[in-house]
Amino acid sequence: MGLQAQELLMLEKKAHELRELCVDTVVWAGSGHIGGALSAMDIFTILYHKYMSVDPKNPNWEDRDRFILSKGHVGVGFAPVLADKGFFSKEDLKEYNHFGSNLGMHLDSRKVVGLDASTGSLGHGLPIALGTALAARVRNKTYMTYCLLGDGECDEGAVWEAAMAIAHYNVTNLVTFVDRNGLMMDGATEDVMSLEPFKDKWEAFGFHVIEVEGHDFNQLADAIDYAHDHHEKPVVIIARTVKGCGIDFIENNYRWHYGGLDSEKIKLSKESLLRHYNKRVEGV
Amino acid sequence: MAGLTYTVFDTTDLSTAEVYGRTLKELGNKHQEVVGLSADLAKSTKIGVFAEAHPDRFFNMGIAEQNLFGVAAGMAKAGLIPFVSTFAIFTSMRGLDQVHTDICYQNANVKMIATHAGVSFGQAGSTHHCTEDLSIMRAMANCTVIVPADGMETANAVVAAYEKEGPVYIRINRGFDQKVFQNADYGFEIGKGIQMTDGTDITIIGCGSTVYQAIQAASILDQVDGIKARVINMHTIKPVDKEMILKALHETRRIVTVEDHNIIGGLGSAVSEVISESGKACAFMRLGIPDEFSVIGLHEDLMAHYQIDANGIVDNVRELMGRDFEEDEDWEDEV
Numbered sequence: 292m293g294l295q296a297q298e299l300l301m302l303e304k305k306a307h308e309l310r311e312l313c314v315d316t317v318v319w320a321g322s323g324h325i326g327g328a329l330s331a332m333d334i335f336t337i338l339y340h341k342y343m344s345v346d347p348k349n350p351n352w353e354d355r356d357r358f359i360l361s362k363g364h365v366g367v368g369f370a371p372v373l374a375d376k377g378f379f380s381k382e383d384l385k386e387y388n389h390f391g392s393n394l395g396m397h398l399d400s401r402k403v404v405g406l407d408a409s410t411g412s413l414g415h416g417l418p419i420a421l422g423t424a425l426a427a428r429v430r431n432k433t434y435m436t437y438c439l440l441g442d443g444e445c446d447e448g449a450v451w452e453a454a455m456a457i458a459h460y461n462v463t464n465l466v467t468f469v470d471r472n473g474l475m476m477d478g479a480t481e482d483v484m485s486l487e488p489f490k491d492k493w494e495a496f497g498f499h500v501i502e503v504e505g506h507d508f509n510q511l512a513d514a515i516d517y518a519h520d521h522h523e524k525p526v527v528i529i530a531r532t533v534k535g536c537g538i539d540f541i542e543n544n545y546r547w548h549y550g551g552l553d554s555e556k557i558k559l560s561k562e563s564l565l566r567h568y569n570k571r572v573e574g575v
Numbered sequence: 576m577a578g579l580t581y582t583v584f585d586t587t588d589l590s591t592a593e594v595y596g597r598t599l600k601e602l603g604n605k606h607q608e609v610v611g612l613s614a615d616l617a618k619s620t621k622i623g624v625f626a627e628a629h630p631d632r633f634f635n636m637g638i639a640e641q642n643l644f645g646v647a648a649g650m651a652k653a654g655l656i657p658f659v660s661t662f663a664i665f666t667s668m669r670g671l672d673q674v675h676t677d678i679c680y681q682n683a684n685v686k687m688i689a690t691h692a693g694v695s696f697g698q699a700g701s702t703h704h705c706t707e708d709l710s711i712m713r714a715m716a717n718c719t720v721i722v723p724a725d726g727m728e729t730a731n732a733v734v735a736a737y738e739k740e741g742p743v744y745i746r747i748n749r750g751f752d753q754k755v756f757q758n759a760d761y762g763f764e765i766g767k768g769i770q771m772t773d774g775t776d777i778t779i780i781g782c783g784s785t786v787y788q789a790i791q792a793a794s795i796l797d798q799v800d801g802i803k804a805r806v807i808n809m810h811t812i813k814p815v816d817k818e819m820i821l822k823a824l825h826e827t828r829r830i831v832t833v834e835d836h837n838i839i840g841g842l843g844s845a846v847s848e849v850i851s852e853s854g855k856a857c858a859f860m861r862l863g864i865p866d867e868f869s870v871i872g873l874h875e876d877l878m879a880h881y882q883i884d885a886n887g888i889v890d891n892v893r894e895l896m897g898r899d900f901e902e903d904e905d906w907e908d909e910v
Binding site: 353357359399400401407408409411412414415417418419420421422423424425426427429430432448449452453455456459460 | 608644646649650652680682
């Protein structure tokens with residue numbers, strides 16, 4: 292179907308702003324998981340600015356849609372999304388990682404308004420998401436749960452325990468995303484611990500698998516719409532992404548899984564993000 | 576308590592876990608937010624009674640404890656009150672990362688009912704004995720740790736856990752426990768020990784299956800030796816009842832702890848922490864599983880082997896009574 296041009300432009304603009312805010316937050320924090328934050332940013336953006344029903348004025352609203360950030364190490368990219376959405380002040384981002392701040396490397400739901408779960412230890416998010424989704428079933432609620440996994444995170448056995456149970460209970464009010472950027476701490480996922488044939492694994496576990504370009508809002512929207520409309524099987528969206536997406540010297544370099552930016556690199560980052568944005572909106 | 580309908584007759588006829596299952600079923604009848612979870616141990620842990628009564632609120636996660644506790648955390652975050660039942664060894668170890676991060680760290684309102692604890696699954700061997708869980712769970716911030724003495728107390732503990740917000744770990748045994756309480760209304764309260772017998776010569780502090788043994792031991796000591804032993808049922812290991820320990824310390828000056836658990840980190844450690852911070856001298860002894868992996872056998876045989884049955888307690892109390900702890904001449908570096 293595809294998005295209307297106006298909506299697409301809105302999402303592109305928002306994603307660009309959030310990428311810039313992520314870079315600023317990395318600078319304020321001193322360092323952060325910038326690579327995985329930027330690969331996931333378009334997924335954050337489309338969920339929080341097109342699909343999810345949340346109310347920053349009533350963050351614990353029972354009927355809100357849930358988002359479980361299983362790849363919890365990218366807090367430095369996700370906190371800006373929540374702040375920008377209005378759950379807390381963007382000024383708070385300036386205190387990121389500072390002594391006594393509510394915002395730290397792995398975000399804590401008891402401290403961060405709008406955050407649905409404390410994550411960071413990998414492999415935990417999908418079971419929690421399954422819990423919130425099953426709770427909707429028990430409580431006759433219609434909210435959706437979305438969960439974002441990192442691809443390296445899929446080495447964890449708990450991911451597959453949850454996958455098995457999601458399929459067993461045919462939990463279709465949960466949409467699972469995998470940020471398939473292909474890189475983890477020590478190198479390429481296929482060098483450290485092979486995931487392929489990744490799609491086949493999910494299918495074998497009972498999922499309907501949709502592979503998309505993870506920075507293409509049209510493809511992401513089509514996949515999410517499909518998940519909303521089909522309930523024969525749970526859906527996993529494997530989003531092929533670029534680690535560090537938008538900053539040329541960071542892109543696709545596993546050494547930028549985590550890092551800090553000096554003044555020269557901040558300048559280069561902002562220039563690269565602008566080029567990236569202009570290219571994406573060209574011709575829309 | 577929320578109107579429990581248990582009688583002595585029920586708890587005599589039912590294993591401790593069966594009492595738990597029935598209590599949970601009753602809670603589930605009254606409260607729609609109560610859900611049950613297990614990992615292929617619904618029958619063994621007796622949560623199956625709840626599952627039969629409330630099939631839409633029971634979830635078997637298969638043999639997958641990490642997912643089990645993660646799902647429970649998610650459910651709690653969405654307003655349910657999950658009761659998770661599996662063996663103690665799988666709660667406190669196999670799924671511990673999720674228990675730590677998803678449940679305790681987030682202060683999720685999850686109740687962990689850990690069965691087959693201590694050496695109560697004796698013949699299953701050390702892979703299924705659980706003599707470390709109190710030590711582990713006690714170190715989890717936000718977590719309340721309860722070890723009921725019998726079926727009646729288990730029913731009380733389960734209801735109290737429902738009423739208390741936050742993670743609660745309840746440790747029960749496999750099979751039947753000796754009856755300690757005749758009626759449910761003896762005043763169970765989380766964090767408050769129960770004084771079972773009077774006495775000023777020595778205090779025996781037990782939890783779980785050792786409470787009955789301690790009461791028996793006190794009776795023998797009274798009749799044979801004329802030793803008046805105070806017995807305390809310390810059903811809550813965390814928060815431990817400091818006031819009751821300090822009172823016993825002051826009034827008896829001799830304390831023995833007895834537990835179906837490694838002597839490191841459990842009840843004995845909790846009590847010794849209170850004693851050592853008090854600045855008061857005391858003759859003190861911890862009975863339990865020594866720092867080893869426990870041997871195979873029936874629960875009662877293992878309790879005898881590790882001297883945590885009545886006879887073992889009596890022998891150790893006699894030894895402790897013989898110690899002159901106030902004037903130790905051998906302590907050369909005493910200042």
